Amino acid sequence: xxxxxxxxxxxxxxxxxxxxxxxxxxxxxxxxxxxxxxxxxxxxxxxxxxxxxxxxxxxxxxxxxxxxxxxxxxxxxxxxxxxxxxxxxxxxxxxxxxxxxxxxxxxxxxxxxxxxxxxxxxxxxxxxxxxxxxxxxxxxxxxxxxxxxxxxxxxxxxxxxxxxxxxxxxxxxxxxxxxxxxxxxxxxxxxxxxxxxxxxxxxxxxxxxxxxxxxxxxxxxxxxxxxxxxxxxxxxxxxxxxxxxxxxxxxxxxxxxxxxxxxxxxxxxxxxxxxxxxxxxxxxxxxxxxxxxxxxxxxxxxxxxxxxxxxxxxxxxxxxxxxxxxxxxxxxxxxxxxxxxxxxxxxxxxxxxxxxxxxxxxxxxxxxxxxxxxxxxxxxxxxxxxxxxxxxxxxxxxxxxxxxxxxxxxxxxxxxxxxxxxxxxxxxxxxxxxxxxxxxxxxxxxxxxxxxxxxxxxxxxxxxxxxxxxxxxxxxxxxxxxxxxxxxxxxxxxxxxxxxxxxxxxxxxxxxxxxxxxxxxxxxxxxxxxxxxxxxxxxxxxxxxxxxxxxxx
Numbered sequence: 159x160x161x162x163x164x165x166x167x168x169x170x171x172x173x174x175x176x177x178x179x180x181x182x183x184x185x186x187x188x189x190x191x192x193x194x195x196x197x198x199x200x201x202x203x204x205x206x207x208x209x210x211x212x213x214x215x216x217x218x219x220x221x222x223x224x225x226x227x228x229x230x231x232x233x234x235x236x237x238x239x240x241x242x243x244x245x246x247x248x249x250x251x252x253x254x255x256x257x258x259x260x261x262x263x264x265x266x267x268x269x270x271x272x273x274x275x276x277x278x279x280x281x282x283x284x285x286x287x288x289x290x291x292x293x294x295x296x297x298x299x300x301x302x303x304x305x306x307x308x309x310x311x312x313x314x315x316x317x318x319x320x321x322x323x324x325x326x327x328x329x330x331x332x333x334x335x336x337x338x339x340x341x342x343x344x345x346x347x348x349x350x351x352x353x354x355x356x357x358x359x360x361x362x363x364x365x366x367x368x369x370x371x372x373x374x375x376x377x378x379x380x381x382x383x384x385x386x387x388x389x390x391x392x393x394x395x396x397x398x399x400x401x402x403x404x405x406x407x408x409x410x411x412x413x414x415x416x417x418x419x420x421x422x423x424x425x426x427x428x429x430x431x432x433x434x435x436x437x438x439x440x441x442x443x444x445x446x447x448x449x450x451x452x453x454x455x456x457x458x459x460x461x462x463x464x465x466x467x468x469x470x471x472x473x474x475x476x477x478x479x480x481x482x483x484x485x486x487x488x489x490x491x492x493x494x495x496x497x498x499x500x501x502x503x504x505x506x507x508x509x510x511x512x513x514x515x516x517x518x519x520x521x522x523x524x525x526x527x528x529x530x531x532x533x534x535x536x537x538x539x540x541x542x543x544x545x546x547x548x549x550x551x552x553x554x555x556x557x558x559x560x561x562x563x564x565x566x567x568x569x570x571x572x573x574x575x576x577x578x579x580x581x582x583x584x585x586x587x588x589x590x591x592x593x594x595x596x597x598x599x600x601x602x603x604x605x606x607x608x609x610x611x612x613x614x615x616x617x618x619x620x621x622x623x624x625x626x627x628x629x630x631x632x633x634x635x636x637x638x639x640x641x642x643x644x645x646x647x648x649x650x651x652x653x654x655x656x657x658x659x660x661x662x663x664x665x666x667x668x669x670x671x672x673x674x675x676x677x678x679x680x681x682x683x684x685x686x687x688x689x690x691x692x693x694x695x696x697x698x699x700x701x702x703x704x705x706x707x708x709x710x711x
Contacts, residue, residue: 167294172212174287175205181280189273193323193337196255197316200345204313245353252342252349267327267334274328277321284313316341418448420456427523428456440523459522464586467537469544470512471498472592487600500596501545507553512592513568515540520582529581536576536583543571557593565590 182198185191267273288311323337399406421444422428428441432454441456448454500508517536519525525532547568548556556564565588576583595603667674 167291169212171287171291172205172208174283175201175208178280178283179205181276185273185276188269189324190267191273191320191324191327191334192255193320193334193341194273194277196338196341196345197320199255200313200316200341203345203348239356242353242356245349245356249346249349249353252346255338255342255345267324270324270328273324274321277317277324281314281317281321284317285311288314316344414450418450418454419445420448421445422456422458425461426458427461428458429523429526431455431457440521457526459526461522462518463522464516464518465533465536466514466516467533467540468512468514468591469537469541470592471500471510472512485594485600485604487597498597501548503548503553503556504550505552508596509548509553509556510592510594510596511544511548511556511590513544513565514589514591515568515572516586516588517583518586520584525581528579532581535579535581539575539579539581540568540572543575544568547571556590557595 179198179201182194182201186194186198292311319337319340323334326333420428422441424443426443428446430437430441430446430448432449446456448456498510501511503509519532529535547564550567551564569585569588573583573585594600663674
């Protein structure tokens with residue numbers, strides 16, 4: 159069996175496909191190229207097809223040797239069934255390639271020198287195997303082996319596309335994902351061809367023969383349409399294009415040149431690239447020109463956009479209907495399930511702290527050039543600034559939010575850290591969303607707060623009573639002092655008045671002693687005879703003849 163040249167060639171092809179798959183997979187790993195990974199899948203599908211063809215050749219060799227029609231029919235059906243199974247597995251490969259291409263985050267391609275050198279070796283090896291399969295297939299009258307040779311020639315073109323992708327990456331043109339999708343389409347095309355071939359051989363019971371999907375579609379197209387009219391239209395169009403080929407080429411070149419105009423809208427800034435290298439810091443809004451793709455481009459960046467990030471222990475905070483933040487509390491049985499990252503304060507206490515930061519980039523263009531994901535960089539620096547600032551403040555000042563300077567300290571530390579990497583930002587607002595003790599001690603902390611509030615209430619009540627009683631006491635003392643002063647002043651004024659009266663009387667006595675004496679005599683009589691009956695007589699009246707009548711009161 160090994161003496162059959164077709165089998166020996168198929169074995170060599172299988173070994174070559176296995177080697178190619180390993181080389182492409184290795185290069186895809188060390189470079190990170192999606193195109194190389196897709197080409198590795200392509201070689202893996204070729205390896206499976208080569209095994210299937212080898213199985214077909216062995217089955218044919220066995221049937222030709224024994225000349226058994228029953229065994230030949232069974233072998234053909236088995237070969238066709240295997241072709242259908244293999245085709246189904248091959249058709250899954252493009253799905254995997256597309257999924258990996260879109261799901262994987264954009265990463266820089268590395269080790270381009272190794273990738274280009276290895277791809278050149280792969281192209282030479284694939285080209286040699288394609289020529290070998292085609293030559294042996296023609297000499298041994300094996301259409302399957304000859305068709306496999308032409309199929310391998312297609313692999314040469316896919317490897318050349320990978321080479322162009324790697325060279326483009328070296329000069330700043332990234333078509334890696336496009337090449338990966340192109341190779342995925344080629345694999346899907348081959349899988350559909352193999353599936354149709356297997357189904358045709360399985361349903362008709364004929365020998366497995368690799369069909370051409372292009373021939374099938376062409377035949378189907380000419381059967382279902384007016385082929386003559388279409389042929390004439392294509393021929394006339396081709397003739398017109400060839401006649402005016404220079405004008406058409408000029409229009410294409412002009413359109414290609416005009417594609418370099420790009421408008422930067424308001425609220426945006428632009429960065430111009432030549433071969434993926436930035437040529438300017440920022441482009442103002444308006445119309446600008448750059449080299450046409452893929453040699454140049456202008457990236458548009460929004461300016462003035464306010465970004466918001468949440469830092470601290472938790473991202474999601476529970477709130478009530480009126481927006482008040484709730485303290486998170488855990489029962490003793492669920493303490494081990496607490497996965498919050500508590501921060502450590504200056505007095506070595508744990509705190510559950512969440513803070514929101516709103517900012518905008520001071521220079522969006524510069525930040526875009528220096529950092530692929532500036533928001534993630536700022537978030538990491540802000541997280542570090544928060545932890546460092548919390549370690550400088552006491553627990554009580556943060557939990558009660560009595561420290562106005564805490565947010566300012568976080569902002570200052572963040573700006574200082576970002577200045578070291580030349581990433582300037584303008585901080586709009588910093589807000590403490592939640593600040594609470596660890597969830598397992600919330601109950602005890604609430605009891606302490608309740609006792610502290612009661613103590614404060616009693617102290618406030620005592621101070622209020624003191625503030626109420628003290629003015630009353632001061633008013634009473636002032637009243638008593640005022641009354642004493644008034645009484646003393648009254649006595650003093652009375653004494654002064656008496657002195658003044660006596661002085662006046664003395665002055666009158668000195669001037670009119672007789673009158674004063676008479677007045678004093680009258681006053682004395684009034685005082686002595688007060689409340690007594692008086693009878694006033696005249697000396698001229700004879701006392702013996704005096705009669706006094708007194709009425710009853």
